[in-house]
Amino acid sequence: MGSAAIVHLARPAGGALFAACTQGGRTSELKDKSRLRYPINGFQALVLTALLMGLGVSVGLPLGALPGMLLPLAFATTLTSFIFSLLLYAKALVAPASALAPGGNSGNSMYDFFLGRELNPRLGSFDFKYFCELRPGLIGWVFINLALLMQEAELRGSPSLAMWLVNGFQLLYVGDALWYEESVLTTMDIIHDGFGFMLVFGDLAWVPFTYSLQAQFLLYHPQPLGLPMALLICLLKVIGYYIFRGANSQKNTFRKNPSDPSVAGLETIPTATGRQLLVSGWWGMVRHPNYLGDLIMALAWSLPCGLSHLLPYFYVLYFTALLVHREARDEQQCLQKYGRAWQEYCKRVPYRIIPYVY
Secondary structure, three states: OOOOOOOOEEOHHHOOOOEEEEOOEEEEEOOOOOEEEEEOOHHHHHHHHHHHHHHHHHOOOOHHHHHHHHHHHHHHHHHHHHHHHHHHHHHHHOOOHHHEOOOOOOOOHHHHHHHOOEOOOEEOOEEHHHHHHHHHHHHHHHHHHHHHHHHHHHHHOOOOHHHHHHHHHHHHHHHHHHHOHHHHHHOHHHHOOOOOHHHHHHHHHHHHHHOOHHHHHHHHOOOOOOHHHHHHHHHHHHHHHHHHHHHHHHHHHHHHOOOOOOOOOOOEEEOOOOOEEEOOHHHHOOOOHHHHHHHHHHHHOOHHHOOOOOHHHHHHHHHHHHHHHHHHHHHHHHHHHHHHHHHHHHHHOOOOOOOOOO
8 A cells, every 4th residue: 555755745825735625526636737536435435335245245145255266356356457457558559648657658568568658547537547546456355354254253153353453453444545535646656657557456456365365364374362462463553553644644734734733833844846845743753654654554463463474474574665665766756856855854854764773
């Protein structure tokens, strides 16, 4: 999941950086100063899906049978992602140059197919990338977890405490992402990367089937978990969420209105573009405090699986590598765009993700 490049910037005088309010949605500014309009209703989609799923289960939908179908479903979703990416690539071949992603026209067809040629492929007002970025993968992840919990209840009489924690932690993560859906409009995925196989496969296949590994592991390898250890894991989750939500809320507030009382006293560094770099608060602790909170939460939802197997910690290892790579891309882009101001920021805030470590 991960957040994005240039996330702690704001215009002076209270202007919005990338998103502006419209009735019933948000708009995102493009390079040619035009705007694309987006509906902000991801959380409502989650609730509606839950209601429909609950109705289905009440009339006999065998949700508990889903765990036995995960492998063929993952294969079908991967195949669908490949075909969908081919169609997106074909669509991008006739798209105007202004619609292409910054790196989407390299001349290497395989590279462009993988990363995506078109920045915001749309059919009418329906934006494929924006829709896929959060909704199918995250909502699918939640319901795969729920199916695994129901299957465990059928096998063992009731879900284990470890399974409840994994489901609860990850539901909170998904609910938070969809509740604050508009923040995705400032992520690197939306404002920089094209929509190609990398994002299509990641959104539709990788997220729901890989991020549910902890619940899959617990179904077949039940783990005893005492209340004291469960409370310690919950505390770790709370700490991670506090850092993650605090950092993201601070930069979102600052981006929308730097005069807001909650952020007006924060120290900033002016840039040549007229924007400001936060250099205090959460963003004065490390350059990516939201990444730090993300990693702590990832560890918290792996720990209920015990320490007997590496598989439940695959997500932590993968996500660490992903965020380190993403952070390096952030550094390059910010240095190119903000020059000396970014160099000054890096001197003032030397640690990238983990204070005094990295």
